[in-house]
Amino acid sequence: MTISPLGPAATTVDFVDGHTRVFAIIGHPVEQVRSPQAITYELRRRGHNAILLPFDVAPNAFDDVFQQLLAIQNLDGLIITVPHKMRARDLCIRVGPRADISGSASVIAKTADNQWVGELFDGMGCIAAIRNRGVTFAGKRVALLGVGGAGAGIAVELARQTPADIHICDPDGDKVARVMARLSSRFPAQSFTAGMPPLDRIDILINASPVGMLDPTQMPIEASRFPPHLVVMDVITDPAPTRLLRTAEDSGCVAIYGREMFDSQIAGACDFLLSSRAVAAKDIRFDHHVSVNRSG
C-alpha cells in the first residue's frame, strides 16, 4: 500500500517533535529578544532535543502564568526579561545570591520536585564581556548607570571584582539607597558611592539603564566626547551601537556591546537550566560562574 505523502515536512522540520523539551523567555514585549535563537542553539549544540520560545505575557497576568507553567511537564525552565525579573525573583521558592541581593531573577529552572528556582545571570555576563576584552577591575573606578534588575545584578558582580570604587547613578534615589544598603552589608570592604563623578575620575562606565534603546538619539549621560582611557559598556543589544557606544568609539575608547554580555551568559544560563531538573529545590547549588572566553 501507499501512504499518502506528507510532503517535505517530515524531512524539513527536524527541530521539534513529541519528545522536545520546552523552554521559554517571558517578557512584554518579546519581539526584541535574542534568547530564542541563542539558547536554542546552545541547547542543540549540547545534544538536547530542546527549544526556547518567546512568551509575551503582560504584567497583570505574570503571576498566574508563571505558576501554571509548572504544570507543563516537558517545560523545564524560563528566561525572564523586562518587566518581570523582580516578580520572578519573588515567586521562586529559592534564589541564588545575585538574585537575592539584586531583587531580580533572569534564569528560572524547574526542579525535580516541580518548583521554580532562580538566579540572575546578567551581572556575570557583563563582567565576563568586559574581562574578555582584556580589561581588569582591580584598583579601577567604575560608574554604573541604572540599578534596575540588570543594573543591580551587575553591581553585585562588580563588587566581587574589588574595584577601587563603584559609583551608582539612577534617577530613583530611593532605589539607589536600597541597593547600596544591601550591597554594603554583603560587601562591607567595598567602596560604594551614589551619584556620577566627572568622567575623568572614572575608568569604566557601564550603562545598565534602558536609555538609548527605544529612542536611539538618547544617551544615559550628557557627553559629546569621552576621555580616551575610558572603557564604555552598554547592556543594550539593539540598536548596536547605541549612541553611547558610538560616542565612545568616536572618542577612541574601548566600546563593549550588549551582545557580548548576552553571549557571555548563554553557557552559564544553560548549565543552570539543564542541571537543576534532576535536583530537589532544597539541594540546588548556586555556585555558578561565567567563564571568561568560554564559547557562548
Add this chain to the structure above:
Amino acid sequence: MTISPLGPAATTVDFVDGHTRVFAIIGHPVEQVRSPQAITYELRRRGHNAILLPFDVAPNAFDDVFQQLLAIQNLDGLIITVPHKMRARDLCIRVGPRADISGSASVIAKTADNQWVGELFDGMGCIAAIRNRGVTFAGKRVALLGVGGAGAGIAVELARQTPADIHICDPDGDKVARVMARLSSRFPAQSFTAGMPPLDRIDILINASPVGMLDPTQMPIEASRFPPHLVVMDVITDPAPTRLLRTAEDSGCVAIYGREMFDSQIAGACDFLLSSRAVAAKDIRFDHHVSVNRSG
C-alpha cells in the same frame, strides 16, 4: 571594534526568534504526537513565523493551564489530544457542530477577543482519507469501533456521507446510547445500529478505538481474516501498520492508515487556527471542510 562571535547559532537556528507565533499540542503523554512536525511544516509552508510544540499536561492540571494559556499573547492556538478532548470542548466559549455533537474538540483557536473556540477535525480527516482512496459511502454499510472523542467525531462525518447503515460498537454501552441519541436527533434520516454485525454484512470497517496502539499484538475485533471486499481504516498512527491493518492487507482488503487521516486534517486545522485570531468569538464561522486530495 569586533563583536565576539556567537558561533554558527545565528545562521543555524532560523526557526525561532522573538517574533515567532506559538501553537501547542496538549496531551498526556505527548511523546507519540506528530503534530509538532506536521503542523509546524504546514505553518511555515504558508509563510508564517510559527511553531507548534508539545505540552505534556496531566488531567488534573488541564483546566488551569488551558485558561492561563490565553494570557500568552503570542500563543494563537492549540491542538488537543488524549485525554483532554472532552474537557477542551467544555471549556471553549463556542464550538463547531462536530465538537458539539461528539462532545470533544481537537483544534482550539484564540479569537480576537481572547477567547477559546474549538472544533473537532478528526472525523473530517478520516472521511477525507477514505475518499482519497476512491472509496464512496453512499449505500455502504459502515461499522465504527469506538466512540470516544475521535470515534464520535468520525460518526458525525460518517452520517453526513449518508451511508446505508452505521453500526456503532463500543464496550461502554452507556456511551454508545448517548452518542447515538445525539446523532439520531441531528441526522433523523440516518440509520444507526448499536453492536457489531457479521463481517460479511459490512463494507467499511473503521477502528477509532485505541486497541492495537500500546499493545501491537491486540486487535479491536476478533478475526484472523477479512472478506476481501472490506475496506479497513485504523485511526492509530503508531504502530503502522497495526495488527488490524496487517490482517486486512493479508486478506487482500484496502487498508487505510491513521497517518492518511492525520495528514488529511492538517490543512483544515491550520485554516481554522490562522483565520480565527482576527475574528471575535461570536463571529467565528464553523463551515470547515477538509478537501479531498488537498495537499496535507
